[in-house]
Amino acid sequence: MNSKTMLYIAKRLLLAVLTIWVVITVTFFVMHSVPGGPFQKEKSMTAEAQARLEQKYGLDKPLMEQYGTYLKDIVLEFDFGPSLKQQGREVLGIIGDGMKTSAKLGLIAAFSALAVGIVLGSVAALRRNKLIDRIIMVITTAFVSMPSFIMGSILLLVFAVTLQWLPANGETALGLILPIVTLALYPTAYITRLTRSSMLDVLGQDYIRTAKAKGVSGPKIIFGHALKNSLIPVITYFGPMLAYIVTGSLVVEQIFAVPGIGRAFVSSITNRDYPMVMGTTIILATLVVVMNFVGDILYKVVDPRINLE
Amino acid sequence: MIKKNPLSMHVRMDSFDPASAQDKAYMVQMRPSSTFFKDGLKRLWKNKVAVVSFFIIVILTLTCIFLPMFWPYGYDQMLGQDKFGRMDASYNNLSPFSYGATEREKMLGKANIYEVALITEEGENPAETKAKAEQILSSFLAGDKSEASFKKLGGQQKNAVKTSSYKDSPSVSDWVWEVSAFGNAKRVAGDVELIETADGFNVVYFVGYTGETESVFPHFFGTDSHGRDYLIRVVYGMRVSLAVGLFASIIVLIIGLLVGSISGYCGGMVDMIIMRIVDIIYSLPDMLMVILLASVMKETMGEILEGTVLEKIGSNIISLFIVFGLLYWVSMARLIRGQILSLREQEYVLSAQASGAKSGWIIRKHLVPNCISVIIISTALQIPSAIFTESYLSFLGLGVNAPMPSLGSLASDALNGLYTYPSRLVIPAIVISLIVLSLNLFGDGLRDAFDPKLNG
Numbered sequence: 001m002n003s004k005t006m007l008y009i010a011k012r013l014l015l016a017v018l019t020i021w022v023v024i025t026v027t028f029f030v031m032h033s034v035p036g037g038p039f040q041k042e043k044s045m046t047a048e049a050q051a052r053l054e055q056k057y058g059l060d061k062p063l064m065e066q067y068g069t070y071l072k073d074i075v076l077e078f079d080f081g082p083s084l085k086q087q088g089r090e091v092l093g094i095i096g097d098g099m100k101t102s103a104k105l106g107l108i109a110a111f112s113a114l115a116v117g118i119v120l121g122s123v124a125a126l127r128r129n130k131l132i133d134r135i136i137m138v139i140t141t142a143f144v145s146m147p148s149f150i151m152g153s154i155l156l157l158v159f160a161v162t163l164q165w166l167p168a169n170g171e172t173a174l175g176l177i178l179p180i181v182t183l184a185l186y187p188t189a190y191i192t193r194l195t196r197s198s199m200l201d202v203l204g205q206d207y208i209r210t211a212k213a214k215g216v217s218g219p220k221i222i223f224g225h226a227l228k229n230s231l232i233p234v235i236t237y238f239g240p241m242l243a244y245i246v247t248g249s250l251v252v253e254q255i256f257a258v259p260g261i262g263r264a265f266v267s268s269i270t271n272r273d274y275p276m277v278m279g280t281t282i283i284l285a286t287l288v289v290v291m292n293f294v295g296d297i298l299y300k301v302v303d304p305r306i307n308l309e
Numbered sequence: 310m311i312k313k314n315p316l317s318m319h320v321r322m323d324s325f326d327p328a329s330a331q332d333k334a335y336m337v338q339m340r341p342s343s344t345f346f347k348d349g350l351k352r353l354w355k356n357k358v359a360v361v362s363f364f365i366i367v368i369l370t371l372t373c374i375f376l377p378m379f380w381p382y383g384y385d386q387m388l389g390q391d392k393f394g395r396m397d398a399s400y401n402n403l404s405p406f407s408y409g410a411t412e413r414e415k416m417l418g419k420a421n422i423y424e425v426a427l428i429t430e431e432g433e434n435p436a437e438t439k440a441k442a443e444q445i446l447s448s449f450l451a452g453d454k455s456e457a458s459f460k461k462l463g464g465q466q467k468n469a470v471k472t473s474s475y476k477d478s479p480s481v482s483d484w485v486w487e488v489s490a491f492g493n494a495k496r497v498a499g500d501v502e503l504i505e506t507a508d509g510f511n512v513v514y515f516v517g518y519t520g521e522t523e524s525v526f527p528h529f530f531g532t533d534s535h536g537r538d539y540l541i542r543v544v545y546g547m548r549v550s551l552a553v554g555l556f557a558s559i560i561v562l563i564i565g566l567l568v569g570s571i572s573g574y575c576g577g578m579v580d581m582i583i584m585r586i587v588d589i590i591y592s593l594p595d596m597l598m599v600i601l602l603a604s605v606m607k608e609t610m611g612e613i614l615e616g617t618v619l620e621k622i623g624s625n626i627i628s629l630f631i632v633f634g635l636l637y638w639v640s641m642a643r644l645i646r647g648q649i650l651s652l653r654e655q656e657y658v659l660s661a662q663a664s665g666a667k668s669g670w671i672i673r674k675h676l677v678p679n680c681i682s683v684i685i686i687s688t689a690l691q692i693p694s695a696i697f698t699e700s701y702l703s704f705l706g707l708g709v710n711a712p713m714p715s716l717g718s719l720a721s722d723a724l725n726g727l728y729t730y731p732s733r734l735v736i737p738a739i740v741i742s743l744i745v746l747s748l749n750l751f752g753d754g755l756r757d758a759f760d761p762k763l764n765g
Binding site for chain 2: 023141
């Protein structure tokens with residue numbers, strides 16, 4: 001790794017940290033711009049009780065002071081404060097609980113998308129313009145154009161309601177199959193298309209022709225020479241894929257009643273549980289930013305040809 | 310003209326004479342010249358997928374605009390509700406091509422029911438009243454529809470005959486009421502029935518119907534759980550989706566164009582600062598920010614918008630536009646800046662400058678055509694992504710305000726009755742996939758046709 005690469009990594013790291021800071025700041029001020037604050041909608045509360053609650057949660061202090069405390073707590077102690085609606089629970093604890101299920105869901109979806117997408121993409125590229133390539137391209141085009149909630153609802157309708165093969169409820173292990181498939185379909189389709197086009201690109205390169213001319217066997221060309229290089233663009237998709245899975249999990253967990261972070265996030269929005277909304281947004285956003293960062297760095301490290309600015 | 314010696318080194322001076330009209334005519338191209346856009350359109354027309362997608366988009370757009378004009382049902386009209394606000398539950402959850410109770414009667418000719426109730430007058434015995442009623446009815450059924458004895462029904466006073474207010478007017482001819490067919494479906498023409506009311510009156514009640522059938526406009530997609538025609542709701546949902554997609558893209562285009570060209574033209578410090586801001590916004594997880602802003606703006610915008618025209622569209626859609634304006638312009642700005650920077654350095658621009666072209670000519674003939682296709686294409690591809698975002702937010706309940714439907718909220722509502730009414734999910738799902746798919750394919754076609762450089 002030369003100094004140019006190090007400089008690039010340092011720049012990217014600075015940008016990532018800056019982005020996370022912007023997320024925290026925007027989230028904080030946006031949530032505090034809501035008129036009336038979080039306790040206003042509760043009609044049964046007296047003014048005194050409300051004042052006491054606000055005091056308890058520090059909402060009576062000046063805004064900048066609250067912001068300072070919030071930022072300090074997050075950065076130094078990783079503390080997102082208590083939940084307003086789930087009495088006696090910390091935001092971090094709720095997120096941690098939800099994250100167990102969601103991470104399982106997301107990771108399985110991501111890895112199966114990678115595996116299936118790379119295989120299908122390679123097959124499509126090797127059988128270019130044959131029937132199987134056409135079929136793969138048509139199906140992936142359709143999947144790329146289908147919002148996750150539509151995909152989830154249709155899968156629910158077909159496999160849980162009509163055929164009754166799988167449970168509609170995502171609380172059991174078997175019930176996690178449909179949510180995982182829903183989450184994985186779009187990235188799979190995307191990775192398939194990505195792999196196909198980069199594989200076609202690579203197969204047209206001179207070194208492949210040289211290998212062919214030297215009489216290297218077909219599978220060896222593909223696995224030894226073409227595949228490795230054609231996977232480089234897929235690395236750049238890590239970040240966007242995670243972002244998709246995070247946003248997709250919001251609706252997918254809603255549809256299949258999976259007790260994950262996405263469902264907790266949506267219900268905290270409807271409950272106006274502000275610390276919860278802020279904490280979840282910040283953690284999920286940080287996850288996406290970090291993943292984007294890692295993807296970018298890997299991309300540059302793996303492929304030295306790429307121009308570093 | 311000097312006679313030329315073939316070995317002489319003399320230059321033929323007539324080669325330098327101005328060309329005659331004949332010479333010029335010889336040089337004119339036989340084939341009519343083609344402009345950039347004609348060329349592009351020709352390429353686009355050859356792409357069958359893009360053409361089909363284009364027609365699907367046109368048909369769907371025209372449907373959204375014109376169908377609500379003549380459709381007999383409104384998107385928020387609860388068909389089972391009468392003018393007194395009472396609900397007829399038979400209109401709720403209809404499956405495609407089925408009808409509510411009163412509509413069925415209309416179609417069978419049972420809607421124009423003549424219903425008469427006579428009350429036994431003082432000194433009259435119930436049997437006499439009944440005989441009188443039978444006489445009126447038989448003359449009615451024989452074709453006598455004189456106003457004196459009958460009044461066409463069509464009103465809604467369900468079971469009005471049993472209320473005590475009739476006591477006050479004792480004359481028989483007054484005992485003709487408009488009674489709706491509601492609840493009287495069990496009565497058949499020719500029924501004569503003697504009822505004793507709670508306040509001690511004997512009422513003779515009889516019914517006849519004219520048998521005139523009426524056609525009822527079908528509910529092609531059935532109705533929803535509130536008895537609203539589903540087709541018109543899907544069409545309105547489509548309207549919302551397409552309109553949001555279009556306006557959001559225009560907003561993105563305007564902001565991106567402005568910021569991108571400022572950044573590209575000014576360069577230096579301005580460019581640096583703008584591009585760092587763009588970098589940060591670009592790496593924000595957009596969907597999370599959209600959800601956050603949409604959920605908060607619902608609270609803040611609601612009060613500001615109250616009473617204005619915008620209220621009907623809903624604070625959520627306004628906040629969606631704001632969010633788009635805040636977050637989604639960055640890729641457009643980057644693109645336009647890049648275009649401007651790279652186009653300025655192109656050899657053909659240099660060549661045009663060297664040939665003495667004025668900057669107006671260069672902008673018109675070189676920069677605009679090369680830039681505009683990229684801008685149009687990325688704006689076109691922005692539309693489906695905006696539709697995606699809108700339907701996603703609507704699905705989470707952060708989209709349009711009820712009762713205005715959106716394809717996302719229709720799908721989300723359909724989840725509640727998925728086991729019994731799957732068609733209500735399938736229809737908006739198909740529509741939204743069709744819209745996004747054809748917009749994507751058409752955008753790809755546009756790109757292939759108008760920007761061969763992008764064609765990887």
